[in-house]
Amino acid sequence: MRRRCEITPAIDVVNVSKVYRRFARQRQFATLKSALLKGSLIRDLQPDETFPALRGVSFQVPKGCTYGVIGRNGSGKSTLLKCVAGISRPSSGSITVNGRVSALIELGAGFHPEISGRENVFINGIMLGLSKKEVERRFDEIVEFAELQDFIDAPVKTYSSGMYMRLGFAVAIHVDPEVLLVDEVLAVGDQGFTLKCLDKFAEFRRKNKTILLVTHSLDLVEKFCDQALWLDKGQTRAEGESKRVVASYIIDVEKSEEQELAKAESARLAATASKTAAVAAAAEDVPSDPVTTGDAPTDMFKATEGRWGTREIEIMAVSLQGPDGQTGHVFHHGDAIRVSMTVRAHQPNKDFVFGLGIFNADGVCCYGTNTYLEEYQPDEFTGQGQVTFAVDSLQLVEGTYRLDVAAHKLDGYPYDYHRLLYTFRIKSRTKDVGIYRPAHRWEFSPGIRFKAPDAPRTF
Amino acid sequence: MWHNLVALPRYRGLIQTLVVRDLKARYRGSVLGFFWSFINPLLLLLIYNFVFSTVMPGVRPADLEPYALFMFCGILPWTWFSSSLLESSSTLLSGGNLIKKVLFPAEVLPIVTVLANMAHFFLGLPILVGFLVYYQRPLDPVELLWFPVIVLVQFVLTIGLALLLSALTVHFRDLKDLLGNLLTLWFFATPIIYPISQAPDYMRWAMNLNPMTHLAISYQEVLFYVGPHGHWRWLMSLALLAVMTFLLGYFVFDRLRDSFAEEV
Numbered sequence: 266m267r268r269r270c271e272i273t274p275a276i277d278v279v280n281v282s283k284v285y286r287r288f289a290r291q292r293q294f295a296t297l298k299s300a301l302l303k304g305s306l307i308r309d310l311q312p313d314e315t316f317p318a319l320r321g322v323s324f325q326v327p328k329g330c331t332y333g334v335i336g337r338n339g340s341g342k343s344t345l346l347k348c349v350a351g352i353s354r355p356s357s358g359s360i361t362v363n364g365r366v367s368a369l370i371e372l373g374a375g376f377h378p379e380i381s382g383r384e385n386v387f388i389n390g391i392m393l394g395l396s397k398k399e400v401e402r403r404f405d406e407i408v409e410f411a412e413l414q415d416f417i418d419a420p421v422k423t424y425s426s427g428m429y430m431r432l433g434f435a436v437a438i439h440v441d442p443e444v445l446l447v448d449e450v451l452a453v454g455d456q457g458f459t460l461k462c463l464d465k466f467a468e469f470r471r472k473n474k475t476i477l478l479v480t481h482s483l484d485l486v487e488k489f490c491d492q493a494l495w496l497d498k499g500q501t502r503a504e505g506e507s508k509r510v511v512a513s514y515i516i517d518v519e520k521s522e523e524q525e526l527a528k529a530e531s532a533r534l535a536a537t538a539s540k541t542a543a544v545a546a547a548a549e550d551v552p553s554d555p556v557t558t559g560d561a562p563t564d565m566f567k568a569t570e571g572r573w574g575t576r577e578i579e580i581m582a583v584s585l586q587g588p589d590g591q592t593g594h595v596f597h598h599g600d601a602i603r604v605s606m607t608v609r610a611h612q613p614n615k616d617f618v619f620g621l622g623i624f625n626a627d628g629v630c631c632y633g634t635n636t637y638l639e640e641y642q643p644d645e646f647t648g649q650g651q652v653t654f655a656v657d658s659l660q661l662v663e664g665t666y667r668l669d670v671a672a673h674k675l676d677g678y679p680y681d682y683h684r685l686l687y688t689f690r691i692k693s694r695t696k697d698v699g700i701y702r703p704a705h706r707w708e709f710s711p712g713i714r715f716k717a718p719d720a721p722r723t724f
Numbered sequence: 725m726w727h728n729l730v731a732l733p734r735y736r737g738l739i740q741t742l743v744v745r746d747l748k749a750r751y752r753g754s755v756l757g758f759f760w761s762f763i764n765p766l767l768l769l770l771i772y773n774f775v776f777s778t779v780m781p782g783v784r785p786a787d788l789e790p791y792a793l794f795m796f797c798g799i800l801p802w803t804w805f806s807s808s809l810l811e812s813s814s815t816l817l818s819g820g821n822l823i824k825k826v827l828f829p830a831e832v833l834p835i836v837t838v839l840a841n842m843a844h845f846f847l848g849l850p851i852l853v854g855f856l857v858y859y860q861r862p863l864d865p866v867e868l869l870w871f872p873v874i875v876l877v878q879f880v881l882t883i884g885l886a887l888l889l890s891a892l893t894v895h896f897r898d899l900k901d902l903l904g905n906l907l908t909l910w911f912f913a914t915p916i917i918y919p920i921s922q923a924p925d926y927m928r929w930a931m932n933l934n935p936m937t938h939l940a941i942s943y944q945e946v947l948f949y950v951g952p953h954g955h956w957r958w959l960m961s962l963a964l965l966a967v968m969t970f971l972l973g974y975f976v977f978d979r980l981r982d983s984f985a986e987e988v
Binding site: 347368370371380384 | 742745822824825826982
């Protein structure tokens with residue numbers, strides 16, 4: 266049930282930029298005295314370096330609309346919210362907000378620890394723009410919402426952080442704003458409180474009030490917001506229907522995760538290569554026991570990343586391909602995935618096994634197998650070739666995984682063992698947990714009914 | 725600036741609430757509570773009286789009796805003045821949460837500081853009255869009409885300085901420490917524990933430049949000395965200066981306002 270937003274804008278942001286000033290190190294410790302002595306008082310108040318937090322951001326939030334702002338850390342979301350709230354002023358551009366604003370940026374920011382919750386409610390309410398009478402009228406409702414009936418006369422310093430936040434939220438929400446600005450406050454507090462906040466937001470929506478929501482919770486944006494804005498390094502990357510914006514944001518996040526993983530992996534491989542080269546050079550004079558060449562671990566289950574073996578068969582390269590055949594590191598749950606090894610036998614070889622293991626971030630082996638276990642009897646391997654481990658549907662829960670790949674003799678004598686050198690990440694819409702997701706479905710007898718899901722559920 | 729200045733009266737409800745909060749919170753948890761507002765100036769007076777009557781009895785002028793009352797006329801307003809400035813220099817920093825996280829008119833904070841200290845000043849007045857009664861001092865009711873005028877002048881002057889200081893301290897944190905020492909010097913440069921007549925002639929012009937001199941003399945004229953209030957011309961010029969200080973303070977505050985959210 267997506268409601269239609271009205272035409273009149275509640276928030277109108279036109280070409281807003283915000284430049285933060287940065288002062289060089291020695292300036293930071295500048296004193297009035299030194300400034301006066303050097304006669305540089307005016308100059309010291311000038312910044313010598315600037316940092317643009319927002320660059321030409323424009324958007325409109327129609328009245329009655331719930332509007333999400335997403336983006337990575339440091340993308341300027343909170344700065345934008347502060348500018349809309351009027352707490353800080355944009356360096357250029359204009360912001361118009363129609364109607365009373367309440368900003369949930371930090372809950373209970375104005376509480377004084379020494380005085381009672383009751384007095385703090387009044388002071389906080391007045392700070393947020395209510396008159397004393399208005400607070401009086403809403404007082405009982407506020408206390409009830411915060412569930413603090415028994416403690417309202419105790420000084421706020423005796424409150425737990427949860428009580429503190431509940432009271433702060435209760436006051437801010439009862440200011441009864443036409444425009445509510447929310448900055449990630451839902452991230453704090455227990456689940457019950459979060460649900461209560463969401464209920465309150467839903468009530469706001471029903472009353473046709475405007476909400477501007479800054480959050481990292483993409484689920485919330487998708488479920489809750491009519492429209493969304495994606496900020497990236499202070500600039501608008503996408504704006505419009507929330508599902509579409511979230512989708513393109515997710516794609517971008519995965520892309521950068523992909524780059525990050527690829528970079529980390531190549532760094533790890535380079536480190537291992539130089540280490541094994543050094544060990545190989547040192548071991549050249551004494552070719553005694555090839556098994557211990559490199560750092561073969563004594564306990565296979567505790568081993569850290571590394572590479573060892575005699576290299577009679579060498580694993581030249583390993584790559585992962587997603588369903589589109591593209592090499593990558595980030596996949597979705599249920600994707601068809603291929604792990605390809607480029608291998609070379611330096612001499613024709615008749616005793617070989619190829620194996621693979623998948624480990625999760627805790628180092629637990631999720632799955633391990635090899636060609637010998639699956640009863641492939643080696644015949645002969647000459648020259649160079651490809652070994653591919655293909656999965657039609659990779660049923661792993663969301664997380665980051667590491668790969669072992671190996672080539673060894675039937676008796677375990679290692680040719681080339683790559684331990685935890687390759688990384689991939691699985692993304693999932695379902696936040697289920699564990700190390701294994703069996704293909705499954707739920708069945709219910711007719712007396713048990715659920716509301717119709719937004720999208721068909723297939724796992 | 726004018727726009728913001730005109731909007732200031734709108735915050736009187738907020739200012740009032742915050743002053744009450746300040747007063748309530750200050751002595752919360754102490755045994756004597758509000759009585760400290762009476763006891764603090766009394767103790768200070770006892771210390772000075774001890775020093776000048778017992779430790780160094782020769783220093784004080786002989787004809788200034790009762791000396792304790794004379795000092796009290798100056799110490800009470802001075803305490804208001806100096807603690808207002810000292811506290812307002814840190815009020816924006818300690819109220820940083822409000823400035824950064826809530827849409828909050830920042831000038832309210834130094835104004836609240838000055839007002840809360842003014843409340844303490846008023847709470848100290850009964851002690852002064854007690855002294856006057858004890859020494860059976862004659863008070864001219866017409867002359868007493870000057871008293872609110874003097875308080876008003878001091879109020880405007882203090883707010884102006886408080887606005888200026890609070891805004892500048894955000895950028896120059898060491899102003900706070902500097903101010904502590906400056907206020908000590910300022911105290912001794914003001915005729916509070918000695919009469920202006922005792923100051924050397926060649927210093928007279930410098931003391932006349934000190935606005936607190938004229939406030940202290942005015943309080944003494946009204947409350948201590950018998951005879952008409954002869955200092956009113958000075959007081960009126962000081963009133964003009966106070967208004968100018970207020971406008972300057974507000975101007976600087978307003979100019980730096982946008983930087984507070986980033987700097988505190």
